[in-house]
Amino acid sequence: MRNHVREAEHLIRLALVFLAGGAAFLLIRQAVVPPGFGVHGHYRAAALEENRLRPAVYAGQAACSDCHEEQVKQRAAGSHRGVACEACHGPLARHAADPSAAAPRPPDPVALCRRCHEADAAKPKNFPQVVAQDHSGGEACNSCHQPHRPKV
Amino acid sequence: MTGVEGFMYPNEVELQWSALIVLYPYITGLVAGAFILASLERVFKVAAVRPTYRLALLTALAFLLVAPLPLQLHLGHPERSFEMYLTPHRSSAMAMFGFVYLWYLMVVLVIEIWLDYRADIVRLSQTRRGLTGWIYRLLTLGSRNVSPESRRIDDRVGWAITVIGIPSAFLLHGYVGFIFGSVKANAWWSTPLMPIVFLFSAMVSGIAAVLLLYMGISWRQKRKVDMLCLDTIARYLFYVFLIDFSLEMLDLVHRIYEADESFRSLDFMVRTRLYTSQVIVQIYLGTVLPILLLAATQVLRLSERLRRGLYAAAGLLTLAGIFAMRWNVVIGGQLFSKSYLGYTSYKLEFATREGLLTTVFLMVLPLAILWGLLKLLPPWPEREAA
Structure with missing residues (x-):
């Protein structure tokens, strides 16, 4: 062994x-x-x-309607009613807490609208979509459409 | 859109798995194949292939060391890959593969090579000076016992490890096929035959690689090639290749006969975008032609010189064909849309992290490692002495 x-x-x-x-x-x-x-x-x-x-960066829909009643009303009547304010305007909890401390930056209408509405064959057929270049030639969308209630 | 034909979903336009992911199954295949060739001598007692036993083991080790690198370079955070050892997720095939890899590297290859070379290592530790002397002394682990009894124990343990090593090598490469075969959303990959086809093609490529390396090294060092050894390896290559080819054709016939909803789309892809790499390179040049060349060496009486030439040609074609097979699986599986209505294209970049230069570097690196291993652990010491 x-x-x-x-x-x-x-x-x-x-x-x-x-x-x-x-x-x-x-x-x-x-x-x-x-x-x-x-x-x-x-x-x-x-x-x-x-x-x-972590501090919350989104204020939530209710906080917007406290001050911006007119825009909230318009949005609720149009096809953007399912889109929250902060989806386009960005997170605004600091602005809601103290409106003078952080002013929201206005979104760039050309880039922002295209993010959802640029034509893509993978999107559902009934979703409003355009080839932006052919549709407006690069002009800002809000020169014809009202983004809170997007009708021409 | 450039390179896109028909309808592609937005996330299908750009290929996520590049040429490096082609390289990964190719390299692991060479490892598994080389090891199976080594086991022919050790377990199945095919004495004729003895001259390539050590070369096959060192080839397997050199390629295995490089095998994870293509994956590491593909990752955005390669350092995180180590976490699959620290906090393994048991439901992840890739995480479990890390353990298969480690097992195969450390328990199978390293121990088997160490046991086989131990007597040489002890001898070299006593004769070499300087840094190499230190390396050999380290490799002896402080034991210089090479008595016949200790070598007999080594032989028995080595045999047991090779026996364990065969299923491990099968697991290692079958696993790579499994990773593709289990992607049920991809009709080009999703087949239970995938691990088996990968395994046999691995054996084919590994045997062909060792055959070529043996011929190349012998030619470079002006040594006479053992023709019996070469003939035997070529015979086994021929047999395994026939099985591999039959399995691939079985898969093809099954797909054609089953003709499910993906068939027309995949059939179109093979006839157009994959025609050169699949039909010309993989099937005709990389499979049928080498099988015919090897068959010629089996049925005709040819001179040694001619046989060597045919083996070299068959080996090179085989390696190119198996590389094309990996390419067609990995890249082909990403060229068609899951809607079966469109096709995209893959453009290999040049000097980028996953480009051609990196791919070539990773293919040459194992050969450089092998060169170092052959210097450190000469496979034919009796010839060195002579």
């Missing part, structure tokens, strides 16, 4: 090298895998709390 062990000594050394490699891997894993990983799922549990603590 002892003879066998002596003759297989190199294999024991090899096994030790692999064990050392395995142990090093476990140590690295211990050090770099963030605590709480896998508690709720395949992610860091603390990420939930971190996300919750």
Whole structure:
């Protein structure tokens, strides 16, 4: 038996090298895998709390109607009624909290309208879409359309 | 739109999987094939291929070391790929592949090569000085015991590892086919035959690569080629190639007979955009012609010189054909629309991260690593001494 062990000594050394490699891997894993990983799922549990603590950047539709009643009314009567104000005007929680602190930037009507209404065969047929270049030759859409209630 | 014909969904116009993803199954295929050739001698006792046993193992190691690089270069954040070892997701095929890769590299190839070379390593550690001497001494792990009994133990353990290695090599490459075959949304890929076809084409390419390397190295070092060895490898290449070709044709016939809703679209693609790479390069030049050349060496009495020429030609054509097969799978699978109403095109970039230069570099890199391994661990030490 002892003879066998002596003759297989190199294999024991090899096994030790692999064990050392395995142990090093476990140590690295211990050090770099963030605590709480896998508690709720395949992610860091603390990420939930971190996300919750991030300040909200969108004010929500109700906040807009407090001051901009006219525009909200127009929007509700037209085909953009399903589009939230901040979908075009951007996140405005800071503006809602203090209107003088952050003024909303007016959207660029050429680029913004094309984002939804540029013709693309993959869009449903009944969705209003145009080849902007042929339709207006690059002129701003709001020179003919009223974006809050988009009729010509 | 340039390069687009008919109707494509917006996210189909540009190909996401580039030439590097073509290279990945190609390289892993060479690994698996080279290892299967090595196992012929070790497990199946085909003594004639003994001269290529070590060369095949070193080839497999050199290519395996490079195999993940095409994937790493394809990733936006390659450093994150290590996370699949740290926090593996068991439902992800790619994450599990990381473990298959590690198992095959460390447990199968490295140990088998180490056990086979141990006596040489101990001998070289005693005769070499300087840095190489240090490397050999490190590789001995401090044990200089090369008694007949210890070598007998090495041989038995090595045999067991090769036996484990065969299913591991099958798993490694069958797995690459599985990754494509399991994409059920893609009619060009989604077939349970994919892992099997990949596996046999891997064996074909690996055997052809070792055949060519053996001839090339012998020619470069002005050594006489063992013709019995070469004839035997070519015979096995011929047999495996026949099985591979039959499987690919079986897949084709099945697709034609089944003729599901994707058939007309895919058929059109093969007749147009993939015609050169699939019909001309893969099937005629890369499969039928090498099979005919190999068949000629089996049925005709040819001189050694002519046989060597035919083997070299068949080997080169085979490697080109299998590369075309990977290309047609990876690139072909992204050229047609899932609506079956349109086709896009792929333009290989030149000096970009996933361009032609990188692809060529990654194809040459394993050969450079192999050159280093052959220097460090000469496969034919008896000839070195002579």
